[in-house]
Amino acid sequence: MILNQLLRKYLSVSRLQSVLILLGILAAAFAIGGVVVAALGASPMEALSELFNGAFGNKHAIANTLVKACPLLFVALGICVSFRAGVFNIGGEGQLVTGALAAAAVAFAIPGWPTWLVLVLSLAAGTMAGAIWAGIAGWLKVRFNVSEILSTIMLNYIATLGMVYLLSGPMNDPAHALSGRFMPETARLAIELPRLAPTRLHLGVAIAVVLAVLVYVFLWRTTIGYRIRVVGKSLRASEAAGINPRRYMILAMVLSGALIGFGGAIELIGVQHRLITEGSAVYFTGSAGFNGIVVALFGQLHPLGAIPASLLFGALLTGGARIQRALQVPSALIGAITGLIALLVVGTDYVRRRRARQRADTELLRTPPPNCVSQGEGEER
Amino acid sequence: MTAVIVGIVSSSLRLVTPYLFAAIGETLSQASGVLNLGLDGIMLIGAYAAFYVGITTGSLALGVIAAGLAGGLLGFIMAFVSVSMRADQGVSGIALYLFCLGLSEMLFNQTLGGVRTISGLQPINIPGLSKIPVLGPILFHQNILVYIAFALVPIAWFVLNKTPFGLKIRAVGENPHAADSLGVRVRRVRYQTVTLGGVFAGIAGASLSIALLNLFQPNLTNGMGFIAVALVYFGGWRPVRVLLGALLFSTVNALQIWAQVEGIGISPYLTLMLPYVITIVVLATMKRRNSQAPSALTKPFERGQ
C-alpha cells in the first residue's frame, strides 16, 4: 500500500525528532479538542489554561495530580512486569478491587492492634489478594491453557460483584444495621496513610515511586527479571536457554497482581478510607486498571518510564475534570479527548521509538544475564 | 416447565446476538493476527449511529448500514494504528475504546440531548418453520439481525476454512513471513479482516440500539465488547465454538435472571457472577484440540525479521 511506503520513508527518526513528533501529536490532539470546545461555545484558550490550572495551578492541584497518578503508576508497574513476560494482564480493575477488599477486611479484623502493625498487615493482605487474583489467571493459562485475556476480563466482573456482595452483607458497616441505612459500603477505616503535605498528598505516592525503581532493578538487574524478559521476548529462546516459560509466566502474573493489589490497598488507605460501590468497580478504581495499561505503554513498558507517563495521565485526568467544572462542558468531551490523545500517542509509538526499541531487543539477546551466565540448567526439577 | 425453558431459550437467543456479531468479526481479525480490544467502543459508536440515523431518517435499514459503515471506519482506524503504525494492539484497542466511549456520549449529548426510544426492528416469521410447536416461535420469530448473526457462523467457518481468502487469513495469522514470501499481502489481509471486524462490531451495536433495547444511552454496551473478545478466546478462533461460548454465556445469564425472578434465596450478586465463573470453568475443563492461538496474534508484521 502507498500508505506503508509513505510511512517507511518517515520511520527512521532521531530521538529529537521523536520528541518533536510527540509534541506535535499532543498539539494536534489539543487543537482538535479546542475546536470541539469552541463548537460547544466555550473558549479553547480558557480550557487550556484551566487544564494547567487544574493539574498544577496550586499546591492542592499538584497534590491531586500526584494522588490521581498514584494508582495509575501501581497498575502500570504491574503491567510492565506481566507484559515483559508476554502475559497480557487486563485484570487491573479486579486486582485493585481484591487488593482493597483484603486490606479492608484485615484492618477491620484486628481493631485493637498498634496502628503501624494494622497498616503493614493491611497493605500486605492487599498485596497478597492482588497476587492471588492475578495468579488465578496465570495458573489457568499455564495449567488449562485458558487465555489470560479471557480470564482477567471475567475475573474483573467476578471481583466487582464480589465486592458488591461483601459490602452489602458480610463487610457492611455495622452501624447501618442500627440506622437502617442501605448502602454497600464498609465502615470507615481507623488507619490512614501519613500525609506528605497539608493536602491530599499521601505517603503512597512516594512508595509508588520507590517501587518503580525497585521494579526496574528487579527486571534489569536480577536473574529472575532477566528470565521474565527473555520469556516475553521469545518462548523458543527461553526454552533453548533452559528457562521454563510457564513458571515465569505465572511468576510474572503473580508479581503483577501483587503490585496492583498493593496499589489498591494504598488507594483505599491513603485516599478513600472506606470502600463503597454501587455495582461497578469504577466507584473505587476510577478505571485505573484500564488507564494504567495505556500509561504503561506511554512509559515504553519501562518502570522508570511509567513515572512520567503516570504523571502525564494523572495531570490530564485531573486537569480535564477541572475544565469540565470551570467551563461547564460535558464530561464526555474530556473523555473523548483523553482517549484521542491515548490513541494518537500509542498509534505513533512505533514511529517515535523504532530505533530505541530495536537497539533494546538486540541488546537483550546479546548480553548475558546479570551475575549468572548460564544457570538455566539444573533449575528444572 | 416448558414455558420456563421456552423463556430461557428465547432470552438466551436475544442476548446472544450482539455477542455473536462482535465475536465473529473479532474471530476473523484475530485469525489474521490482530487483537482488537476496542470492540466495545466500536459497538457503542455503531449503536449510536444506528439509533441516530434510524430516528432521523425513519429507516432502520439505513441505521444498520450506518452502524456498519461507522464500525468499518473505526475498524480501519484500528488497522491503521496496529498494522501500519505497528502499535501495541492491546493498548491501541483500549485507547480506541476510551475514545469511542467519550465520543459516543458526546454525540448523544449534542444530537439526541436525552434518552429517547425508537420502534425497533420487528420479528420476522420464517414461513412454515415458525409454526413448529414450542420451538417455532422461539427460533423462527426473531428480528432480521438475529438470523443474520446466526447465519454468520457457518459463513465465517466456510470463509475461514474453505476459501482462498480464509487460507490467506490463517496463513497471515500463523506465519506472516512465510505467507509474505508466497506473495500474500500480509498487511492488506489484516486491513481487510480488522475493517470487517469493525463492520460486524458496529452492527452488533445496532442490534442493541435498534433491535434489542430500542434506545441509546451513554455506555449502552456496558462492557459487552470485552465479553465478546473473551468469547473469541473461548471459541479457540473457531466460529462454531465461538457460537457455543456465546450461547453458554447468554444462557447462564438468562438462567440466573430466571432464578432471581423465581426467588431462590441466594444473593443476587452471587448469581450475577455465574456467567463469568461458568465460562471460565467450562473452558478450563473442556477437552480442546487445535485451540492454539494464531502464532502471530498481537505481533505486528515487519518484513525481514
Added chain:
Amino acid sequence: MKKVQVLLAILGMALLTVGFSALGAPLKIAIILPSSINDGEWSQGLYQDLLALVDEYGEDNLEVAYSENMWNIADADVAARDYAAEGYALIIGHGGQFGNILIEAARDFPGTSFAIGTDGTPFMAYGLANFFGYDASADEVGYVVGGLAARLSESGTVGLINPIQSGDVAGYEAGFTAGAKAANPNIEVLSVWTGSYSDSALASEAAQTMVAAGADILTGTSQAVVAAMGVARDNGALWFGMRINQSYLAPATVALSSVYDWKVCIRPMIESIRAGVLGGELYDLNLANGGLYVEVHEAALFGKTIQGIIDGSINSYP
C-alpha cells in the same frame, strides 16, 4: 399535594423578595452528580430542579454549576474541594456514596455549606454546623403505587427491576412490596437486582422474564430501566415511572410516575444559608411535604378505553 407545592413556592418567593433585595452577589451552588445530566432519571432530576430554582430566584441571585459522571469517589472528592476553594456557597453531593468525602471536606472548609443525599441521615450524627442532609422517603411513594399495582394487575403478578439494594432504591422496593401485599395478600411481587446502574441489556431481559412469568405491571429504578420500559410497552404491560415524569418515554405504557421534587429540600437550604445558618438540618422528601408525589398519566391508564368509546368499538351504555 400540588397545593402544598404551590404554597411552598409562594412562601419561597415571598421570602426571597424580602431576603434578597439587599444582597448583590449570587449564591453559588455546585452539584456533584454520579451520572450525566441527561440520564433521564437520578442526575437529570436534580439538575432540572436546580435550573428551575435558578428561574425562580433569578440568575442574579442564584448560580448553579455541575460535575457529572462522578462515579469515582476520589474524583468527587477533588471536585468538592475545588468548588469550595472557588467560593461556592453550597456543594451538594447527590448520592449517599459521597457522604464520607463530603464530611471530611466540610471539616476542612467550615465556611462552606455541604449537603448529602439521599440517605443523609447517618451523616447528621457528625454534628457539623455546615452540613445538610436530605432523604427521600421512597418507601412512602412505593407503598402507594405498590398498592395500586396490586389492584390494577389482572394477572396477580407485578415486577420490580432495580440495580443495587441501597438508599432510596431499597426504600422504594420495600415500600412497593409492602403496599402491594397490603392491598392484595395474594399478589406476587417479582424482584430482580441487576447489580448495575448501566446494564440496559440485563434490565431488559429481566423485564422479558417477568413478562413471561405473567407480570403485567413493571417498575424499577436506575438509568438502565428505560430498556425495561420498552419491554413493557412491546408486551402490553404497564410501567410505573420513578424519580422523574417518565411518561414522555412511552406515553401509552407509563401509567404513573413517582416524582421527586428536589426543590423541596434544596429551597430551605438556600434560605438557611441566606439567613447565615450553614447547616445542621436534615430535609426529607415525602408525601406530606410534596417532595414526593404521584403523577398519574391518563393516556396509559385509560386512554384506550376512552378511544374505544369515542370510535365506538366500546359500548359504554349497553
